[in-house]
Amino acid sequence: MIAELLPLVHDPEAMRPLAGLGNALREAHELVMSCQGRGRTYRFFTASRQAERFRSVQSRIDSFLAVFPVISHIGITRRLDGTGSDSVLSRAHSSQHAVSQEGPEVFTLAEITAATKNFGVVIGHGDSGTVYKGKLRDGREVAIKRLRDGLRSAEDTFGTELAILHPVCHEHIVRLLGSCAEQEERLLVYEHMDNGTLRNHLDASPDLAAASWNWKARVGVLLGAARAIYHLHCRACPLLIHCNVTSSNILLDRSWTPRLSGFGASVWRAPDVDSQDVDVVQTYGYGDPEYCSTGRLKPATDLYSLGVVMLETLTGNQPAVPVWDETKKTMIDTTLVSWALPSIEAGQLGEVLDRRPASAPTARQREALQLVASSAASCLRLHGDNRPDIRDVVANLEKALQIICSDMLGRFGR
Numbered sequence: 001m002i003a004e005l006l007p008l009v010h011d012p013e014a015m016r017p018l019a020g021l022g023n024a025l026r027e028a029h030e031l032v033m034s035c036q037g038r039g040r041t042y043r044f045f046t047a048s049r050q051a052e053r054f055r056s057v058q059s060r061i062d063s064f065l066a067v068f069p070v071i072s073h074i075g076i077t078r079r080l081d082g083t084g085s086d087s088v089l090s091r092a093h094s095s096q097h098a099v100s101q102e103g104p105e106v107f108t109l110a111e112i113t114a115a116t117k118n119f120g121v122v123i124g125h126g127d128s129g130t131v132y133k134g135k136l137r138d139g140r141e142v143a144i145k146r147l148r149d150g151l152r153s154a155e156d157t158f159g160t161e162l163a164i165l166h167p168v169c170h171e172h173i174v175r176l177l178g179s180c181a182e183q184e185e186r187l188l189v190y191e192h193m194d195n196g197t198l199r200n201h202l203d204a205s206p207d208l209a210a211a212s213w214n215w216k217a218r219v220g221v222l223l224g225a226a227r228a229i230y231h232l233h234c235r236a237c238p239l240l241i242h243c244n245v246t247s248s249n250i251l252l253d254r255s256w257t258p259r260l261s262g263f264g265a266s267v268w269r270a271p272d273v274d275s276q277d278v279d280v281v282q283t284y285g286y287g288d289p290e291y292c293s294t295g296r297l298k299p300a301t302d303l304y305s306l307g308v309v310m311l312e313t314l315t316g317n318q319p320a321v322p323v324w325d326e327t328k329k330t331m332i333d334t335t336l337v338s339w340a341l342p343s344i345e346a347g348q349l350g351e352v353l354d355r356r357p358a359s360a361p362t363a364r365q366r367e368a369l370q371l372v373a374s375s376a377a378s379c380l381r382l383h384g385d386n387r388p389d390i391r392d393v394v395a396n397l398e399k400a401l402q403i404i405c406s407d408m409l410g411r412f413g414r
């Protein structure tokens with residue numbers, strides 16, 4: 001497979017998904033050479049570190065192999081088209097949100113250490129590592145994810161985000177600017193998002209949430225996230241499934257534009273198949289029950305997680321809700337879906353609606369929020385095939401936002 005991919009490394013249409021393959025192979029070669037002709041004592045003392053480096057480079061090579069079906073699809077399509085210039089990829093690239101024109105920047109550890117003032121300001125923690133604030137020499141503000149040393153999943157995240165996220169360029173998706181892989185360090189450098197995550201804002205105190213976090217803002221954030229997923233499912237090249245849509249992975253930039261992040265578990269969507277056999281660990285509370293029981297991943301898996309995010313945004317609750325258990329006489333956690341969905345399906349949205357944005361929404365606001373709630377309910381259907389297409393979700397959210405905006409115009413004359 002590698003032999004078939006290599007000639008495409010410099011192909012204008014395939015080079016972006018394959019950016020970094022050459023480096024990964026070179027690193028693997030250097031590792032093999034560094035082990036040869038060494039004495040037993042050297043091998044004894046360096047074995048575990050070398051094994052770790054082998055695992056790391058192998059996971060990066062694996063992530064390139066995952067794109068093989070897409071790349072061969074390009075070749076076949078191009079041969080069938082009999083043209084190199086108007087292939088499927090060229091047409092997709094001509095869309096407004098094209099892929100990035102350059103490969104990821106490679107930073108030295110010294111540059112990263114200087115940018116973060118020796119990893120001085122922590123802005124977040126995730127499963128795969130810690131995120132630091134930084135400022136590059138040219139003045140760009142960045143968020144730098146320092147992946148946890150020695151963690152296999154962290155190595156996977158590094159390879160996957162570089163191969164998958166870097167080529168994606170869209171107004172509602174966080175930009176991955178570059179990386180650093182030096183010594184044991186694996187670092188990813190993103191544009192800095194100044195206004196935190198959707199989760200941060202839903203957790204904010206009632207005063208703050210009421211002031212800055214009205215229904216227009218909330219539906220606008222959902223619409224941005226849905227447009228990002230639409231781009232991944234229907235426009236990106238190659239197509240992608242995000243696999244980890246959560247309210248903590250929806251960040252807000254300086255102008256409060258929502259931007260989807262957290263691509264460490266994402267996968268390329270194989271062309272012409274309904275579902276694919278992929279091992280993905282979903283965040284608790286967001287897991288698609290169909291995927292959990294079948295292990296078959298579909299774009300509809302992202303729709304389920306988006307449905308949970310929509311419920312969080314409507315109710316203000318976390319994906320796990322503490323409720324009183326009468327038989328156990330104690331508080332237990334239940335899922336937000338089982339807590340909120342029955343009320344929504346019974347037409348009683350008001351019972352679960354967050355009261356912080358407005359204790360009594362106007363009739364037009366209620367109409368818009370009902371539209372969002374119905375969309376959420378359809379995303380949360382058990383069978384993926386019964387969930388809507390992401391295009392329908394985008395259309396519903398656009399309509400809901402339009403109703404809220406025209407209601408505001410009518411009331412405030414703005």
Ligand SMILES: Nc1ncnc2c1ncn2[C@@H]1O[C@H](COP(=O)(O)OP(=O)(O)OP(=O)(O)O)[C@@H](O)[C@H]1O
Pocket residue numbers: 123124125126127128129130131143174190191192193194196197244248249251261262264
């Ligand atoms: N580009 C960014 N700008 C500002 N803050 C960020 C950025 N990226 C991440 N963060 C902050 O760091 C936190 C952890 O990041 P992230 O969720 O991407 O880490 P992770 O290890 O991939 O986590 P997980 O796998 O659990 O999603 C985020 O919740 C957010 O608060």
